[in-house]
Amino acid sequence: MIHARDLTFAYPRAGFALNVSALDVAKGERVGIIGPSGTGKTTLLNLVAGLAQPDTGALKVADHDLTALDDGGRRRFRAAQIGFIFQTFALVDYLNAFENILYPYRVGLGLTLDRDVRNRAQALAEACGIAHRLKSHPNALSGGEQQRVAICRALITQPGLILADEATGNLDPETKEVILDVLFARAAEQGATVLAVTHDHDLLPRFDRVIDFATLRQPAEQTS
Numbered sequence: 442m443i444h445a446r447d448l449t450f451a452y453p454r455a456g457f458a459l460n461v462s463a464l465d466v467a468k469g470e471r472v473g474i475i476g477p478s479g480t481g482k483t484t485l486l487n488l489v490a491g492l493a494q495p496d497t498g499a500l501k502v503a504d505h506d507l508t509a510l511d512d513g514g515r516r517r518f519r520a521a522q523i524g525f526i527f528q529t530f531a532l533v534d535y536l537n538a539f540e541n542i543l544y545p546y547r548v549g550l551g552l553t554l555d556r557d558v559r560n561r562a563q564a565l566a567e568a569c570g571i572a573h574r575l576k577s578h579p580n581a582l583s584g585g586e587q588q589r590v591a592i593c594r595a596l597i598t599q600p601g602l603i604l605a606d607e608a609t610g611n612l613d614p615e616t617k618e619v620i621l622d623v624l625f626a627r628a629a630e631q632g633a634t635v636l637a638v639t640h641d642h643d644l645l646p647r648f649d650r651v652i653d654f655a656t657l658r659q660p661a662e663q664t665s
């Protein structure tokens with residue numbers, strides 16, 4: 442599902458350079474990524490999602506060569522393939538929780554919002570314990586509730602690849618387990634792959650494989 446070779450990416454002004462020599466994740470695998478803050482884990486997820494373009498290297502995701510796609514191609518790839526749970530949630534303030542879950546259908550890109558999708562949104566919200574909050578806007582929701590809306594939004598399109606950036610970081614231990622159950626159950630139903638960054642070592646036994654980010658990342662050249 443994911444094949445990366447000799448990927449490099451830099452934020453020159455921040456003096457940050459990422460170098461991933463090889464990353465391979467099979468279809469249906471549930472892979473956790475651990476590593477210290479600021480080392481580039483989110484940056485790697487952004488590259489895999491096509492939200493950032495590698496400076497050099499090869500990157501194939503779901504049979505798409507991401508280095509060969511233009512902006513529009515990457516947007517269509519994301520809509521069709523990726524569910525991204527952002528560390529900062531990235532909810533839309535002026536939409537309520539239900540509308541936020543359905544957001545991928547607002548931005549078009551060939552997705553059709555019908556009754557099945559609405560029913561799926563309702564079922565996801567119920568499974569995540571936020572069905573009673575669906576009329577509320579993000580600023581009226583707790584951090585944990587916002588995070589669960591973000592998780593439902595990532596799952597609503599039934600993506601083949603779920604990218605999760607600290608997806609349970611704002612949840613209490615019990616809710617964390619419930620939400621991971623929902624995430625993994627939905628992924629299993631869809632045969633989806635999960636690549637999840639986490640600082641939560643209690644959750645690691647639940648993954649098929651855990652990658653220490655340091656083993657992916659070769660010593661970075663300072664670009665400043």
Ligand SMILES: Nc1ncnc2c1ncn2[C@@H]1O[C@H](COP(=O)(O)OP(=O)(O)OP(=O)(O)O)[C@@H](O)[C@H]1O
Pocket residue numbers: 452455457476477478479480481482483484485528
């Ligand atoms: N948009 C940006 N512009 C410039 N520098 C950035 C940008 N985003 C991230 N960086 C820098 O890139 C480096 C890697 O950031 P990244 O968020 O990928 O790390 P991380 O390992 O996910 O960290 P954490 O575990 O704290 O979330 C950091 O030094 C950060 O300051």
